[in-house]
Amino acid sequence: MSPRAIFGIIVTIILAFVGATMLGSxxxxxxxxxxxxMQDPFDGELHFWKDPGTYFQNFGRVTKYKKSSQYWFSAKTDEGETKDQSIRVRFNDGGHANVSGSLRFDLPLDDVHLRTIHTRYGSQAAIEQDLIRTVVSKAVYMTGPLMSSKESYAEKRSDMIQDIGDQVSHGVYKTETEEVRETDPLSGKEKTVSIVKLMKGADGTVLRQEASPLEALNIKASNFTINEVTYDEVVEKQITQQQEALMQVQTAMAEARKAEQSAITAEKEGQAAAAKAKWEQEVLKAKAVTEAEQKKAVAELNMNAAEFTKKEQILLGEGEAARKRAVMDADGALDKKLTAWVEVNKAYAAELGKQRWVPEVQMGQGSGNTGPDIMDFLKVKTAQDLALNIRMQPGPGAQK
Structure with missing residues (x-):
């Protein structure tokens, strides 16, 4: 291959590489x-692309951000970074702990706030590290003094989550320290403690030292969560001891309340029994009163009946007496007198029948029989006693 051909191949490769590189711009x-x-390469103007699609870059520099992101500050390597990102906190009793959790933040979509964010931070990583983490760390730091280690462990855990989230979104609280006397729940003795209190305005709202940077940049933070609080070993032991001591105190208090309640129950039961006995006696009393009233009513009726009977007997007696007087006035009680006369004569006859009327030895003259004379004498006496006139009344023509 000729040198010209080799040179052409090299130039083609270089042009292809440059073209491929420039194609991404x-x-x-x-x-x-x-x-x-996108920052224009010629005049430096910023262009904001918020809708999905393909845009002409014109060889400018493009920086991308996530519209919504989850930020982790966790000690676990599978949450966020592969290193410990938990945040240190100090409580008002001097105890320390590492707080792990997360939050979601949404960037604004208006050009003004995006320009400020891009100019100030310039990348997604810088937003998370320089902005979000700083804000969360400050909120965690300012929340620690509002409670003790034990309170963050138990009764104020939800308050800690709420306070941190509120300060992340709206700014850290303005606080003041106050020395107060309170009773130690373990020893029962009073002690002086420093209490960090929130300062409030005239309308009752909490005052803040400064506005949240997120609020100023129109970044919305939400879904703040704490999934773990890792206390120092000494604090963990103290919390465990306090929990055990409090459990003993609460158990003792519960037993005391139980004993007190038992005493109250016994007292109430005694009162109920006494009331029951009283009412049972009242019932018996009512029955006795009723029976007495019944007897009284019966006695009154009997008395009235006796009174009527008495009056009846008196009237009957008076009538009988009047009748007898009338009989006496009419015949002088002849029937009774005759009956009495007969009875007396019977008695005389019985006694005289026992006598010897003929003497066994007779001396001198005379009949010696005095029996008839005695009988006549007795008859006359009896008649006189009965006030009877036994003589025959003379007839109309008889001589007197």
């Missing part, structure tokens, strides 16, 4: 998730 393809900023 002629057109640029922009993806749907990208923003491309």
């Amino acid at each position: 002629v057109v640029e393809t922009v993806g749907a998730d990208e923003i491309a900023i």
Whole structure:
């Protein structure tokens, strides 16, 4: 092959290489998730390509950014970078920890803010490292003093996530330190502690030291998440000891409340039993009162009946007495007198029948039989006692 041919081949290869190289500076393809900023090679003007498609580059320099990105600050190598990107935090009790998490940020689509971002940072990596990480680190740093290690571990974990996310989006809080006396939950003794408090305005809103750079650049941060807080070994031990001590305290308090509740329950049960016994006695009393009232009513009825009976007997007696008086006035109680006279004579006859009317030995003259005379005497006496006139009444023509 002649030297001319070899030279032609070399020139062709060089031209092809240069052409291929320059072809990448002629057109640029922009993806749907990208923003491309092209700087004109002649006048330096910036052109913003935000819609997907192919654009004439005109040999200008193109810088691409992601419209939306997930930023990781994690100790895990499979989250974000392959190295530890967690952020250090110090709490108000002096404990330290490394916070791991992530957030999503969206770039603005207006030319003004894109121009500022591109001019200030110039690349996606610079935005993540110089802007996002700085803002997150500052928010984490300012949140630590608002709580203790134990509080971040337990009761204020959600507050820590909310406070960091709010300061990332809107700016760090303005705070003040105050010395206060509080009771140690473990020892029960009072101690002086320094409390970092948020400063608030007249309308009650939290004051901020400065606005968030993200807010100034119209970058939207969202979905802030903390997936791990790795405490120093000494802090971890302290938290564990505090948790155990608090569990013992809470157990003791729970047992005390249980005992107190048992005492209250016993008291209430005693009161209920006493009330029940009282009402049972009230029931018995009511029954007794009812029975007494019934007996009283019956006695009153019986008394009224007796009163009526008494009046009836009195009236009957008065009537009988009046009847008897009338009989006496009429015949002088002849029937009774005769009955009495008969009975007396029977008694005389019985007694006289026992006597010897004929003497076994008779001396002198006379009949010696005095029995009839005695009988006549007794009859006359009896008649006189009965106030009877046993003589026959003379007839109308008889002589008196």
